Amino acid sequence: MYENWIETYHLPPGQYINKETSKKYIMLHHTAGRHNPYKTIDHWAHDNRGRVGTNYVIGGKSTDGKNTEYDGKILRAINDEYYGWHIGKGGSYYMKEHSLSIEICSAGGLKNINGYWKTWYNELVEEEQICFLNNSFRGYRAFHKYSEEQLKSTKANILFLAEKHNIDVREGLPDMLKKNQEAFSFNEDIYNGKVRGLISHSNVRNDKSDIFPQDEMIDMLLSI
Helix, strand or coil: CHHHHEEECCCCCCCCECCCCCCCEEEEEECCCCCCHHHHHHHHHHCCCCCCCCCEEECCCCCCCCCCCCCCCEEECCCCCCECCCCCCCCCHHHHHCEEEEEECCCCEEEEECCEEECCCCCECCHHHEEEEEEEECCEEEEECCCHHHHHHHHHHHHHHHHHHCCCCCCEHHHHHHCCCCCCCCCHHHHCCCCCEEEEHHHCCCCCCCCCCCHHHHHHHHCC
């Protein structure tokens, strides 16, 4: 049933790695950008960074909360058998070739400028769209909140991929959370590809804040 949620909106040929690989990992990301998943994929298609992209992109709410047209919308940018360069400099080459990737549209970490919370591209964020953390994460105390619909779609996407590719998504993030470990921190075993299952970009890159530890995200991961 979960596949019925997904719309195909492919990156053009040449914008992903056209090599078939079995999949052992699912990695979660957020865009640090705007809420429209179509524009996210279009940007990847026309930038000069090479074959950067994820298999799936999940739309969100605008930073003012007024535009919900794409909230929870799942797009497939790259078919499962192929992959894009979604990790960058971190992680084992095996993991890069054998991971599925899910990108959540979110403006990411926010800065307080003269009493106003703003994105890195200087867009004002309304307070109801902000997640305030008790402790800072990767230098940020506030983030653009993952919406309820996004979290619902992310869970559905994860479960669909887990069943399709026989990936135990209780391993990785959910297992670390249940053991009260620092689940979203850099993890050397994950970096080296030793932990299969459900992982985060922040597990393999110290300079990335996706995924950040929003309470509702943690609850969703624990429910898998």
